[in-house]
Structure formats: C-alpha cells, structure tokens
Amino acid sequence: MAEPIPIIGGTGALGYGLAVRWAQAGEHVVIGSRQAERAAEAADRVRAAAPDAEVEGLQNAEAAGRGPIVFLTVPFRAQSETLTNLRDALQPGQILVDCTVPTAAAFGGKASRTIGVWQGSAAQQAEEMAPEGVTVISALHTVSAPALAGGEAVEEDVLICGDRKTDKARVAELVERIDGLRAVNAGALETARIVETLTPLLIAINARYKSRAGIRITGLPDDHWG
Amino acid sequence: MAEPIPIIGGTGALGYGLAVRWAQAGEHVVIGSRQAERAAEAADRVRAAAPDAEVEGLQNAEAAGRGPIVFLTVPFRAQSETLTNLRDALQPGQILVDCTVPTAAAFGGKASRTIGVWQGSAAQQAEEMAPEGVTVISALHTVSAPALAGGEAVEEDVLICGDRKTDKARVAELVERIDGLRAVNAGALETARIVETLTPLLIAINARYKSRAGIRITGLPDDHWG
Numbered sequence: 001m002a003e004p005i006p007i008i009g010g011t012g013a014l015g016y017g018l019a020v021r022w023a024q025a026g027e028h029v030v031i032g033s034r035q036a037e038r039a040a041e042a043a044d045r046v047r048a049a050a051p052d053a054e055v056e057g058l059q060n061a062e063a064a065g066r067g068p069i070v071f072l073t074v075p076f077r078a079q080s081e082t083l084t085n086l087r088d089a090l091q092p093g094q095i096l097v098d099c100t101v102p103t104a105a106a107f108g109g110k111a112s113r114t115i116g117v118w119q120g121s122a123a124q125q126a127e128e129m130a131p132e133g134v135t136v137i138s139a140l141h142t143v144s145a146p147a148l149a150g151g152e153a154v155e156e157d158v159l160i161c162g163d164r165k166t167d168k169a170r171v172a173e174l175v176e177r178i179d180g181l182r183a184v185n186a187g188a189l190e191t192a193r194i195v196e197t198l199t200p201l202l203i204a205i206n207a208r209y210k211s212r213a214g215i216r217i218t219g220l221p222d223d224h225w226g
Numbered sequence: 227m228a229e230p231i232p233i234i235g236g237t238g239a240l241g242y243g244l245a246v247r248w249a250q251a252g253e254h255v256v257i258g259s260r261q262a263e264r265a266a267e268a269a270d271r272v273r274a275a276a277p278d279a280e281v282e283g284l285q286n287a288e289a290a291g292r293g294p295i296v297f298l299t300v301p302f303r304a305q306s307e308t309l310t311n312l313r314d315a316l317q318p319g320q321i322l323v324d325c326t327v328p329t330a331a332a333f334g335g336k337a338s339r340t341i342g343v344w345q346g347s348a349a350q351q352a353e354e355m356a357p358e359g360v361t362v363i364s365a366l367h368t369v370s371a372p373a374l375a376g377g378e379a380v381e382e383d384v385l386i387c388g389d390r391k392t393d394k395a396r397v398a399e400l401v402e403r404i405d406g407l408r409a410v411n412a413g414a415l416e417t418a419r420i421v422e423t424l425t426p427l428l429i430a431i432n433a434r435y436k437s438r439a440g441i442r443i444t445g446l447p448d449d450h451w452g
Contacts, residue, residue, distance in 0.1 A: 112413070114420065144445070156444040159427075187338070187430030194340065194427045197420045201385075202443075204413030209446050216442035217428075218382040219370070220435050 004028040004067040005174065008060050008082060009074035011042040014099060014140065017148025018071065019046045021178040023053035030056045032063030039063070049151075061089040069095045069174060071140075076122055077106040083129040092133025095167055098126040098192075099140040101199040112204045114197045123161065123192035137162040137171050138192035141199045143181065144212035154179075156214030159186035159195045169225050184217050184224060230254040230293040231400065234286050234308060235300030237268040240325060240366065243374025244297065245272045247404040249279035256282045258289030265289070275377075287315040295321045295400060297366075302348055303332040309355040318359025321393055324352040324418075325366040327425040338430045340423045349387065349418035363388040363397050364418035367425045369407065370438035380405075382440030385412035385421045395451050410443050410450060 005022055007015045010031030019029045023046050031046065033039035036059045043057030056066070064070050064086050074082050079100045090096060100122040104113040119125045123138035130136055138161040147154055158175045160183050162168045172183030186195055202213045231248055233241045236257030245255045249272050257272065259265035262285045269283030282292070290296050290312050300308050305326045316322060326348040331337040345351045349364035356362055364387040373380055384401045386409050388394045398409030412421055428439045 112417070147445070154444075184431065185434050186427065187434065191338070191427060191430050194423045197423060201412065201417060201420045204417050205410065205443060205446075208411050208413065209450060211445050211447060213446060214444040216444050217431060218380075218440040218442050219373070219437050220431075220439060221437060224435060 002027060004030045004056070006030045006032055006063040006067045006070045008032040008064060008070060008072045008086070009078070010063075011038050012073055012075065013145035013149065014143070015071065015073035016042055016046070017145045018073065018140070018178075019055070020049045021148050022174075023047070023050035023055055025177045025179070026053070027177060028054040030058060030063045030066040032058055032060040034060060061086060064089040065091070068093070069097060069171060071097045071099060072126065073099045075106070076100040076102045079122060079126065080129065083126060087131055090131050090134045092131070095135050095137055095170065096126060096130050097137045097139050097171055098123045100126070101141055101196055103200050112200045112207065114200050120190055121193035121196050123189055123196070127189060135162070135164065135167045136189060137167055138189060138195060139171055139175065141195055142202060142215040144214060147212045152212070154181060154214060156180065157182050157184045157216050159184050159198070159215065159217075161186050161189050161192040161195055163189050172225055184220065228253060230256045230282070232256045232258055232289040232293045232296045234258040234290060234296060234298045234312070235304070236289075237264050238299055238301065239371035239375065240369070241297065241299035242268055242272070243371045244299065244366070244404075245281070246275045247374050248400075249273070249276035249281055251403045251405070252279070253403060254280040256284060256289045256292040258284055258286040260286060287312060290315040291317070294319070295323060295397060297323045297325060298352065299325045301332070302326040302328045305348060305352065306355065309352060313357055316357050316360045318357070321361050321363055321396065322352060322356050323363045323365050323397055324349045326352070327367055327422055329426050338426045338433065340426050346416055347419035347422050349415055349422070353415060361388070361390065361393045362415060363393055364415060364421060365397055365401065367421055368428060368441040370440060373438045378438070380407060380440060382406065383408050383410045383442050385410050385424070385441065385443075387412050387415050387418040387421055389415050398451055410446065
C-alpha cells in the first residue's frame with residue numbers, strides 16, 4: 001500500500017492543485033498548513049473533488065512526518081521560515097521536494113523576474129537548511145497550479161533536479177501518478193537554478209497568450225528513467 | 227522575392243545547421259565568417275546539401291549588409307569582438323538576431339553552467355553594442371545544431387525575446403520557414419536571460435539521455451502571433 005504524501009503549504013495554489021490530482025489518482029494526501037484549521041478546510045475541499053480519497057489536513061510539522069516524500073509548496077518568501085519550523089519534524093531518509101520559485105514577487109516585484117539566491121537556487125537553499133540526512137530534490141516549477149486545481153487536461157513534463165538518480169526516480173514515480181505529467185531527469189540539484197527560472201518565463205509567455213503554458217522536452221527516448 | 231539571410235559565424239555548428247535548413251527551404255543564405263575562404267568553403271557544403279539553393283560565403287562585415295535580418299551565431303566568447311567589427315556594417319533598420327549562449331565554456335568551463343553577463347544576458351550585451359537603430363532580438367537557443375545540420379526531423383519551439391512584437395514576428399516568420407520549428411513570443415528582450423540558460427539545461431539533459439533534446443511550450447493557442 002502506497003504511503004501518504006505530505007504537502008507543506010498545501011493550502012496554496014500549487015499544493016492544493018497537486019493534492020486534488022493525487023487524491024483523484026487514489027493517493028493518500030496530507031495537506032499541511034501553518035494553521036491546522038486551514039489545512040482541515042483545504043482537506044475538505046480536496047475530498048469534495050475526490051470523494052473516495054483519503055485526505056488529511058494537519059499543521060505543517062505534523063504533516064511532514066506522515067510520509068517519506070515531502071513536498072514543499074509554500075511561497076518562496078516563506079521557504080526559510082517554514083524549513084526552520086520543520087527542523088525537528090523532518091527525519092533522515094526522507095526526501096524533501098522543493099517546489100518554491102524565487103521571483104521578485106517575494107518582495108513585491110514582478111513574478112516574471114527572477115531573483116538571485118546566494119546558494120544558487122531555492123532548492124540549494126533548502127538543501128542548506130534541511131536536517132542532515134534529508135535529501136532535497138527540485139521539481140514541479142512549470143505545471144500550472146490553476147490547471148491542476150481546475151481539472152484541466154495537462155500534457156507536459158516535470159523537470160526533476162537532484163544529486164541522486166534513485167531519489168529522483170522515486171519523486172518521478174509520484175509525479176507520473178498525475179495524468180498527463182511526464183517526469184524528466186534534468187540534472188544535478190545545481191541545475192535547479194535554471195529550472196526555477198522557467199516559472200517566470202512561463203508567466204511572461206502566459207501574459208502574452210492568455211494561456212496556462214507548460215514545458216515539454218522534445219527528442220527524449222521513451223525509457224527515460226532506464 | 228525573399229531577401230537574403232546573413233548568418234554571421236555561419237561556419238559554426240548552429241549557423242551552418244540553420245544555413246542548410248534555410249537553403250533547403252528555398253531561402254537565399256549568406257554565410258559570414260572571419261575568413262572569406264572559410265565562408266566560401268561552408269557555402270560549398272551547404273550547396274551540396276541543397277543543390278538548388280542560392281548560397282554565398284563572405285567575410286562577416288560584407289555578409290552583414292546583404293539582408294535585413296542578420297543572425298549572429300558565433301560562440302559567446304567571440305560575440306563582443308564580432309560586434310565591434312560589425313559596427314560600420316550594420317545599418318539602422320536592420321534586425322540583429324542574437325543566438326549566442328553565455329556558458330562557462332567561454333573560459334574553459336562546463337557548457338552546462340551559465341555565466342552572469344553584466345547587462346543581464348548576451349542579447350542585452352548585443353543590444354548595448356549594436357549601432358543605433360539596429361533592433362536586437364534573441365532566438366534559437368534550444369535547437370540542436372547537429373540535428374539541424376544532420377537533417378533530423380525536429381518538432382519543437384523557438385523562443386523569441388525582444389521589445390517589439392512586429393520585429394519578433396518578422397524573425398518568427400524566418401524561423402518557421404524551417405520544417406518542424408514553431409516560433410513562440412517569449413517576452414521582452416530582458417527575458418533572454420532566462421531563455422539563454424535553456425541551452426545549458428538541455429546540455430545537462432542530453433548528457434543523461436544521449437539525446438538531442440529541444441523545448442516545446444504546451445498549452446498555447448493556435449494563432450500564437452495573432
């Protein structure tokens with residue numbers, strides 16, 4: 001039986017969209033929020049969209065302990081504080097999937113502009129802050145949150161960065177539980193500094209096309225995790 | 227009748243690949259090189275691949291004057307010197323399409339690592355250096371040069387950045403003369419700093435998949451230059 005999927009910041013747009021899709025795919029989802037009541041309320045909404053699903057809503061720190069692969073979907077400006085609060089909750093052996101996007105929106109600027117993170121990327125900042133033994137993987141920066149939450153058909157790739165292929169493959173498996181998503185091995189964790197900038201790029205494209213654009217990598221072999 | 231397409235640095239991998247495809251599509255191509263003999267030799271090779279095509283090989287400065295939309299496909303480390311040499315050759319009203327990629331390969335490092343350009347991107351450096359009245363557009367960073375030159379089928383997008391949509395649309399038209407390429411309006415010229423990093427990203431992906439990967443933007447409307 002599959003283990004629960006904790007989503008830290010699961011009341012936000014991306015976290016909620018992922019929760020809905022995983023719940024609809026039969027996964028057991030645990031929504032985390034700073035406030036337990038907001039988490040419970042979001043869990044109710046997910047259950048409405050996926051009536052047969054097992055969905056819990058808990059405070060972030062409690063949620064983080066509920067499964068081996070933890071998704072961090074808070075806004076970038078809350079990443080550092082959230083990881084500080086999770087320091088005792090995350091355990092060696094867990095995988096932390098950082099989905100945060102460092103854009104100028106973090107301090108009131110445009111979401112189509114990147115900001116420079118000293119460590120190189122938000123993912124590398126997460127790695128610096130995560131407890132010893134927790135592996136950080138970077139993923140899910142290019143999937144439209146409203147498209148996920150709205151039940152729209154998606155047909156696109158999720159670029160996964162990290163330093164160990166086996167860990168990336170475990171995250172890939174969860175990503176591909178969502179209909180229409182294909183996981184692509186996009187390189188070492190340091191490559192997250194490129195992938196994280198795809199969000200502002202897509203925001204710039206969406207502004208022109210009134211679209212909910214995503215990314216597809218062309219020319220890959222079929223057996224792409226082989 | 228269509229005007230010639232000057233390709234500065236057309237003896238290099240990307241420039242040569244573009245020359246072959248445009249020649250095969252019936253366009254008149256002008257290959258530029260620092261040395262006229264090397265340009266002539268590349269032009270011979272293009273003619274061998276596209277026997278009916280009109281192809282010239284000229285020194286860069288001479289080539290640059292032969293058509294309204296000039297493609298700059300030199301390695302990034304040669305961009306600055308090349309633009310200095312073209313200062314008298316480029317004329318107001320021309321469009322300069324910068325295809326250079328600022329990676330650490332410019333000083334012997336890895337091509338999968340970006341470098342920071344003070345102006346924000348190679349394209350913005352080109353804009354700073356281009357003569358008054360010459361518009362700079364950024365494009366063609368994600369198309370595999372060997373795939374183009376080798377005649378492989380491609381089915382992917384070319385992201386085009388620039389500050390005026392009408393200029394981008396003119397470049398888009400030339401890009402789409404190549405079978406399988408779709409041009410996407412990726413935003414203002416400043417967005418080139420993101421698009422230019424897609425080359426190192428694809429290099430990282432190709433290293434893992436032994437592929438010649440490209441990019442496709444999903445979720446766009448059909449009439450994408452309307």
